[in-house]
Amino acid sequence: MVAGTDDRLTALYRMYGPVIYSRCARLLGDRAAAEDATQETFVRVQRHLAKAPDANDALAWVYRIATNYCLNEIRDRKHRPISEAELPDVAGQSLDAILADRDLVARIVRRSAEQVRAVAWLHHVDGLDQAEVARVLGVSRRTVVNRLAEFSQNARKFVTRSAS
Amino acid sequence: MKHLSAFALDALALGTETAGARDHLVTCAQCRGDYELAASLREHFIVNVLARTQPRRSRVSWPWLAAPALAVAIGVLVVIARPRPVAQPDLAIKGDATWHVFANRDGQTFAIHDGAQLEPRDRIRFAVTPDGARYLLVASIDGSGAVSIYFPYGGDASARLDPGDHVELPGSIVLDAAPGPERMFAVFSDEPIEAAAVADELRTIAVGGADAIRQAHVLAIAGMRAQASLVFEKAVP
Numbered sequence: 547m548v549a550g551t552d553d554r555l556t557a558l559y560r561m562y563g564p565v566i567y568s569r570c571a572r573l574l575g576d577r578a579a580a581e582d583a584t585q586e587t588f589v590r591v592q593r594h595l596a597k598a599p600d601a602n603d604a605l606a607w608v609y610r611i612a613t614n615y616c617l618n619e620i621r622d623r624k625h626r627p628i629s630e631a632e633l634p635d636v637a638g639q640s641l642d643a644i645l646a647d648r649d650l651v652a653r654i655v656r657r658s659a660e661q662v663r664a665v666a667w668l669h670h671v672d673g674l675d676q677a678e679v680a681r682v683l684g685v686s687r688r689t690v691v692n693r694l695a696e697f698s699q700n701a702r703k704f705v706t707r708s709a710s
Numbered sequence: 711m712k713h714l715s716a717f718a719l720d721a722l723a724l725g726t727e728t729a730g731a732r733d734h735l736v737t738c739a740q741c742r743g744d745y746e747l748a749a750s751l752r753e754h755f756i757v758n759v760l761a762r763t764q765p766r767r768s769r770v771s772w773p774w775l776a777a778p779a780l781a782v783a784i785g786v787l788v789v790i791a792r793p794r795p796v797a798q799p800d801l802a803i804k805g806d807a808t809w810h811v812f813a814n815r816d817g818q819t820f821a822i823h824d825g826a827q828l829e830p831r832d833r834i835r836f837a838v839t840p841d842g843a844r845y846l847l848v849a850s851i852d853g854s855g856a857v858s859i860y861f862p863y864g865g866d867a868s869a870r871l872d873p874g875d876h877v878e879l880p881g882s883i884v885l886d887a888a889p890g891p892e893r894m895f896a897v898f899s900d901e902p903i904e905a906a907a908v909a910d911e912l913r914t915i916a917v918g919g920a921d922a923i924r925q926a927h928v929l930a931i932a933g934m935r936a937q938a939s940l941v942f943e944k945a946v947p
Contacts, residue, residue: 553914553917554917554918556914556917557914557915557917557918557922558918560760560911560914560915560926560930561724561915561918561922561925561926562724563755563759563760563763564723564751564752564753564755564756564760564928565720565723565724565748565752567751567752567754567755567759568720568748568749568751568752568755569716569720571751572716572747572748572751577751577754580751581755581759581763584755584759585763600921601726601918601919601921601922601925602726602921605720605721605724605726606717609717609720668715668717672715672716672717673713673714673715673716674715674716674717674718675715678715678717678718682717
């Protein structure tokens with residue numbers, strides 16, 4: 547590794563490490579796991595350092611890496627889909643009410659396909675608007691809209707199943 | 711009321727927030743609570759993790775990958791040496807220590823706040839309330855990557871503070887004409903800290919350019935009791 551690469555990595559770690567750790571701790575709910583996740587995030591940053599964007603977009607880029615890592619960790623913790631018996635009774639609730647419940651959404655998100663998981667989590671759990679989600683994930687706003695629609699459809703099916 | 715997203719709150723901590731985010735934080739208790747929770751986590755990382763895990767420029771790989779046992783040992787030493795947390799971005803110094811920076815231009819004296827616009831030949835002075843800390847080092851990094859040790863001026867290590875609740879540091883600094891941001895750090899400690907270690911940290915920040923200097927709020931130095939930071943911009947009038 548050349549000195550310049552080392553310096554760049556150090557600068558990114560110093561600048562974004564505290565925020566990424568905080569992000570991971572809030573996602574994982576565990577400080578030790580968050581420390582591991584932060585290190586894993588910056589190992590990935592190191593791997594793709596040549597693609598690191600400039601200061602305007604660097605936070606979103608590192609955020610994306612950390613979010614994807616943590617969501618995979620959350621998925622792998624379970625090693626299986628959450629059974630419906632573990633989910634609360636939502637019979638009679640509207641889809642809007644379901645999506646307003648961050649904890650419930652988080653549990654539904656874990657059951658979702660990978661391509662919608664990050665989008666749904668960022669929007670419904672972390673409260674990012676569509677433009678922010680697009681920026682963090684490096685996708686178009688149209689893609690965000692489509693994936694959120696897919697997630698809503700899945701959530702609606704879940705509500706219907708629970709009610710029946 | 712639409713609340714700030716997790717991303718917006720984190721951007722706020724880095725000084726890259728969208729317009730209106732800071733105003734919203736003032737008026738929204740829920741977002742302020744979320745921000746404070748995130749701030750406490752960042753502080754935990756800075757105090758307990760950053761100093762022992764950051765990549766070392768003299769090494770070809772990161773310490774935690776190359777020698778985890780050594781990293782753990784260093785971490786224990788750092789934690790023992792640092793009984794109190796360091797300050798967080800955008801927050802006052804922890805432990806009730808305070809740091810005031812004043813500028814004098816054409817005979818008029820005014821307090822400097824984060825983001826202040828200063829001019830070449832402005833004279834700046836410092837006053838601190840150390841809250842029990844015995845040593846202080848004030849250093850800066852400017853847009854050209856130049857490191858300056860302001861207190862003790864040009865010194866090799868932290869200087870012992872005079873006893874007292876409010877200490878005005880001797881002398882004043884005349885700003886040069888280098889344009890762009892200049893970020894200053896006040897590092898409080900119970901034992902002297904080598905200026906070279908602080909200078910090394912500052913040069914690391916400067917690698918990221920002017921924006922990195924504007925956004926870097928903390929130094930990871932073992933042995934700190936508290937720290938504060940302030941950035942100002944120098945413009946040619």
